[in-house]
Amino acid sequence: MEPTNKTDRFCSDCGLSLIPLPSPHISKNCETCNRQIFFTRINKDGIKVEKGERLTIPSGFIRLSLDPSDGGKLFRPGLSFLIKKMFLSGHPKNGEELDGFLRLVTEDTDNHLSNLPELSGLDLKIEEDANKAFKILEDKSNSSYYRVVQASFAEIVKKFVGASDATNAAWAGYMLGTFRGLSLVSEPLFEQTLWRGYLANQIVYEAAAAAAQTPAEAEAIKKLEPLFRRLDEATLFIWIESNLPIGPRLGVKSLPEEVLRSLAKWHLASYQREREGIARTAVEKRAERELKIKWISAGVAVTTCVFGALKAVGLF
Incomplete structure (x- = not known):
């Protein structure tokens, strides 16, 4: 049952919340008023759920991200899972889905470019503006640049498939995948994580090297x-x-x-x-x-x- 009053946030009998909690929680009906109450019961093994209770993990609470500020913590298996999801999510499962995938790649790139402040005022349908946009992105060689090249190869794949040119279609598809990977690993958060990992490894190496030689x-x-x-x-x-x-x-x-x-x-x-x-x-x-x-x-x-x-x- 829902709270009978908008200001009735807690049960007057047991004192527990009458509205869902923002973190993982348990729910059941109050033994006194029979209204649904929401609470947590945590022991050394985690949240304990008893018979007749329901465990709820709020939507969006579990977030898989490389950003530590998101509040989550990835262990090694979780990191491997996240990387696989980044590279494999949205891929066409068969040849019949290829055309739709290529269209989404182009549309996603168009939307991405339209929101870039550095390209404000440029119309990419005009060749002169398109060349200016490419020059801006090329100088940075960042994720946006690789996404544009990826979208270009998506169009090239469609062109060769339409012309029944299997060899060049396969080549263009390979290049599309290559630049798709580059667009992912050059995302600022991914690149920073990789760089920090390298620095940490370098520190370990330098510490070992320092221990192996005398100060002299x-x-x-x-x-x-x-x-x-x-x-x-x-x-x-x-x-x-x-x-x-x-x-x-x-x-x-x-x-x-x-x-x-x-x-x-x-x-x-x-x-x-x-x-x-x-x-x-x-x-x-x-x-x-x-x-x-x-x-x-x-x-x-x-x-x-x-x-x-x-x-x-x-x-x-």
Whole structure:
């Protein structure tokens, strides 16, 4: 039974609530007035429910989120479950549902873009505005950018399916899934969680490394950093490949040869990373020019927005 009076919030006989509680609770009829009462009974094992009582978990109380401020706490199995839900929810269960899924991807992206403050005043149906929007999003390379590219591939999938081009339809579908994944992992909350996890792991690693060496070794390594940075790539490569002691070449006697060789390998790898970055930039620029020519005739507003300057390195 409901409370007989709007101000009648508690039972006058037992003193318990006559309205549902915002947290998980038990309900039953009051033994005196027979009205439904709501309460909690908690022991060391949790909420205890007895015969004739009903347990209620309010809608929205249990929230699966990576955000600790939501009030929930995920254990490892729960985190795995949440990640699977993020990537698999809403996917088409068979080929007949594909067209509807592709349409939802495009509509969801359109709605998302229409609410972005940085794109205010731009009409994405106009090619010039679409290109401006893409440039704004491209510079940020965030979740919104990847969602736009995902929607573009959704349109490309439909185009190839309509043309009975199975090979290119499969390729476009693969790329759609790739950018769908990127749009999820680049969401600010997901990215922050990943970054914090990396930092925590780094702290653990550094603590272990610090415990494995003496303070004197740590100080010596720190002082050697500038010297290694002044060595060119060829010198480092020869020193490492020759398997000859590095200490005498540097005039260092206080550090084990294994430590010096590891430092040399790390600095050699930094040269390689820098060279790969330069090569990637060149390939990206070339890919932008090629894709602009290839896809400029797609005719879809969101596709025009993306494929004018789509970055392809490492993704195609």
